[in-house]
Amino acid sequence: AQSVTQLGSHVSVSEGALVLLRCNYSSSVPPYLFWYVQYPNQGLQLLLKYTTGATLVKGINGFEAEFKKSETSFHLTKPSAHMSDAAEYFCAVSGQTSYDKVIFGPGTSLSVIP
Amino acid sequence: DADVTQTPRNRITKTGKRIMLECSQTKGHDRMYWYRQDPGLGLRLIYYSFDVKDINKGEISDGYSVSRQAQAKFSLSLESAIPNQTALYFCATSAGGSSYEQYFGPGTRLTVT
Numbered sequence: 001a002q003s004v005t006q007l008g009s010h011v012s013v014s015e016g017a018l019v020l021l022r023c024n025y026s027s028s029v030p031p032y033l034f035w036y037v038q039y040p041n042q043g044l045q046l047l048l049k050y051t052t053g054a055t056l057v058k059g060i061n062g063f064e065a066e067f068k069k070s071e072t073s074f075h076l077t078k079p080s081a082h083m084s085d086a087a088e089y090f091c092a093v094s095g096q097t098s099y100d101k102v103i104f105g106p107g108t109s110l111s112v113i114p
Numbered sequence: 115d116a117d118v119t120q121t122p123r124n125r126i127t128k129t130g131k132r133i134m135l136e137c138s139q140t141k142g143h144d145r146m147y148w149y150r151q152d153p154g155l156g157l158r159l160i161y162y163s164f165d166v167k168d169i170n171k172g173e174i175s176d177g178y179s180v181s182r183q184a185q186a187k188f189s190l191s192l193e194s195a196i197p198n199q200t201a202l203y204f205c206a207t208s209a210g211g212s213s214y215e216q217y218f219g220p221g222t223r224l225t226v227t
Contacts, residue, residue, distance in 0.1 A: 044218045098210070099211070101162065102159075
């Protein structure tokens with residue numbers, strides 16, 4: 001069984017500050033890990049994903065995340081927040097078989113203060 | 115045009131009514147999914163379909179049914195709507211297994227009074 005926890009349902013940062021959104025997962029098998037973003041009144045879109053290989057993954061809009069197996073974490077970071085980053089962010093996990101389903105975390109709402 | 119479309123975008127209905135939410139996609143994907151989103155709970159899987167003849171229950175399928183009319187169309191029905199089915203519903207598609215990106219529609223906001 002797999003699960004995802006996201007520390008902090010709401011995070012506020014100043015424009016230009018570091019963005020750090022935390023994600024920890026539980027999985028009995030090697031995981032695939034994802035970050036999705038949801039802008040207001042829109043569906044989710046993929047920011048980045050880890051499947052295999054390099055544990056530091058770069059995504060769109062300057063975001064990146066690092067898979068740390070020993071910490072069962074996949075935290076999302078961005079060096080400098082922009083107003084347009086304000087959105088809901090979802091971490092997700094799945095197993096590696098073709099029939100595994102994706103399990104989403106509860107989400108973290110990011111606010112960017114001018 | 116959007117790759118994944120959902121109709122209606124908003125719907126208010128009364129307790130006990132049957133309602134259908136529709137999803138269409140132009141991405142040519144075999145796999146389609148229905149999720150509901152509730153504040154603080156993230157997205158939970160209702161039903162999923164790996165092809166036209168393969169439909170499976172997700173973690174919260176009670177009170178819902180689905181129909182996969184074609185590769186491009188996947189409908190979700192609430193047989194007898196109840197207030198705790200008030201939520202935001204998303205359809206999604208993917209090209210393959212769990213490593214593949216899911217593409218989401220814009221969502222249907224359903225209110226059951």
